[in-house]
Amino acid sequence: MSQKHFIADERKVREFSTQLTNYLVERGKFPNDYVAVMASAYALFRAQSDSPDNMPSFKTMLASIKDSDLIRFTIANVVEDCWDALRLIYGVYSTKTIAAFILRTDISVGQRRFPITPSSVTTLALELLKIGDNDMVADFGAGCGGFLISAYKDNSNASYYGVEILDELAAIAAIRAKLLGCNVTVEQGNMFFVINEERKFNKVFSNYPFSLKNINESVLSIDGLASKLPKSRSSDWTFNLLLLRSLHDNGKAIGIMTCGACFNGADRGMREFFVKNGFIEAVIALPDRIFVETNISTVMIILSKGNSSIRVVDATKLCKKGRRQSEFTDEHIRKIVSALNSDADYSRLVSFADFKDDGYNLDPTKRFEKPVKIKNGIPFGNVIKNITRGAQLNADILDEITSDEPTNYQYLMLRDIQDGIISDQLPFLKYIEARLRKYCISSGNLVLSKNGAPFKVAVVGEMNDKSILANGNLYVIELDETKIKPYYLKAFFDSEIGTKALSSIAVGTAMPVIQVEALKSIIIPCPPLDEQGEPEMRYLQNIETIRTLKAQLASALEASKNFFMEGD
DSSP states (O other): OGGGGGOOOHHHHHHHHHHHHHHHHHTTSOOSOHHHHHHHHHHHHHHHHHOSSSOOOHHHHHHTOOSOHHHHHHHHHHTGGGTGGGGGGTTTSOHHHHHHHHTOOOOOGGGOSSOOOOHHHHHHHHHHHOOOTTOEEEEETOTTSHHHHHHHHHOTTSEEEEEESSHHHHHHHHHHHHHHOTTEEEEESOGGGSOBTTBOEEEEEEOOOSSOOSOOOGGGGGGGOGGGSOTTOOSHHHHHHHHHHTEEEEEEEEEEEEGGGGTOGGGHHHHHHHHHTTOEEEEEEOOTTSSTTOOOOEEEEEEOSSOSEEEEEEOTTSSEEOSSOEEOOHHHHHHHHHHTTSOBTTEEEEEHHHHHHTTTOOOGGGGGOOOOOOTTEEEGGGGEEEEEEOBOOOHHHHHHHEESSOOSEEEEOGGGEETTEEOSOOOEESOOOGGGGGGBOOTTOEEEESBSSSOOEEEOOOOTTOEEEEBTTEEEEEEOTTTOOHHHHHHHHHSHHHHHHHHHHOBOSSSOBOOHHHHHHSEEEOOOHHHHHHHHHHHHHHHHHHHHHHHHHHHHHHHHTTSSOTTO
16 A cells, blocks of 8 residues: 555655755756656655666666656656766665655645645645545646645545646656556546546546636537637636536546636536536635646636535635745644635625526625615616727737827826826827727716726816827726716715725736726716716815825925035
C-alpha cells in the first residue's frame, strides 16, 4: 500500500530537496525548474529501488521504466545530461525520503512556473465531495497531480483518474500516480476528448483555465446550446458543461470559475440553462487573493443533478489574510461546509424564480447586501433617455489620432475625472471618425465610470463647439431633464448613501463592475423638479469652491518651485 510513501522524516525530505536542486543548478544543467527536479528525483527513486548500492547507467535506469512512454520521454529529455552529477547524492537518501519528496504538494512559488490549486481550496473541495471507498474520481486539468495526491491521502480505496493537456505537468502527475498505486491513472490529453458514455465518474474536480479562447465546444452541441449562445461568451460554462456530462446521475462535480461568468450578459443563456435544469447545487464566492497568480474574483461551483434550489455562500471574508495570499483555515472550512446545510449571515437557499427575476445572477455576494432606502425613490432607468458606453479604442489607433496641437476634438478618459470634475486639460485629437460620433458627450450628460470602485461621476458642462470622445471605461448617460436635474443627481451619487447605492449593484471584488441593467434598476431620489433646485444650487456652489481651492493649490505648488533660485 503506497500510503507509506507519505510518511518520512521531514528534515531529511527538506535536505534532499535542497541538495538535489543545488546539484542541478550549480552545474548549469537546469534553472530552478520544478519539472527537472521532479524528473531527477524519480530517476533516483527508480534506480535506487532496483540497485540500492551501485548507481546504474542512465540507459539501464531508463529501461526499467517500461509502463509509461510519457514518463520515460520526460526523464530522457531532462535528466540524461546530469545523471553523472547525481552520483554524489546516490544512496545518501532512502527511497522512502525521495518518494515523500515527490509526493509533497507544498510547491513553493519560486520553484514553479505554472499555476496550482492552493492546498486550502483543495481541502475545501475534498470536504464537499466526500469521496467514498468505491467512488470513481476524476481531476480534469490535473496539473502536476496535487488534487489527486490530497484525495488519495483522504481515501486510498477509491479509483482516481487525471487528465492534463501540458506534457511536462502530465509527466509529473504520472510520476506521482506511479508512487500512489495502481488505482491512480494520469493521462496526457485534452479533457474534452476523454469523456464518453462509457467513462463516467461519481466525483469530479477541475480548476480549469480562466478566459481560455478556442476551446473545443463540441459538448455544446448537446441540447442545441451552441446555436442559442452569443459568440462572446466565456469558456467557464463550457468547462462546467463538460464536468456535468462526465457525471453519473448521482455524481457531484466541483469547478473553480471566474465570478464574472456568474453575472455577465454574454453567459446569461448558459446560466439559465444550468439553473432551469437543476444542475447547480451551490455557488461559493471565494476570497480575493486566494489564488496567488491572479486578482480575478473566483467562485467554487458545485454541480449535480436534480436540484430544486441553489445554495449561495459568500465566503469572501472567511479566510486568513496573508501578505501575498489568502487561505482557508480548518475553522473557515468547517463554517463553509456547515453553511451549505443551513442558512447563516453569509449563506442562503435561493429559488429558481428569484434567479430568473435577477437575470440569473449567480454571484453570491449580491445576496447579502442590505438594500438602501431612498425617499421619493424611483428606478434610475425612469429618468434615462439614452445610455451608451464610450468608444473602445486600442492604443495604436489612439496614438494615431492624438494631436500635439490644440483642436476642437478631445478625448475623455477615466483619469481625467478628479474630485467629480472633468479636467479642462483633456488630450486633443486630430479628428473623430463619423462612426465614433455616437460615443461623444454632450452638455448636461452624466458621465459614470463603468468599473473600479470608488466609481467616478461627473456632469458635462458647456462644450463651446468642442467634440469630446468618451473612453470605453465610461458610461455616457443622457438624462430626461424634465424629471431630474443633472447636478441634483450627481449630488446624490457623491453622497454617502449614493456611493453605497452604486456599490450595491457592482459585481466582482478585485475589479468591481457596473452592468447597464443593474444601473437602470438602482433607486434614486426624484422629488418634484422645483424641489431639486435648491439642493442643486448648493451643490454647484460647493463645486466652485472645490475649483477655487484646486486652482489655489496648483498656484502654490508652482510658486514653491521658485523659492530657491540658482545663485541665491
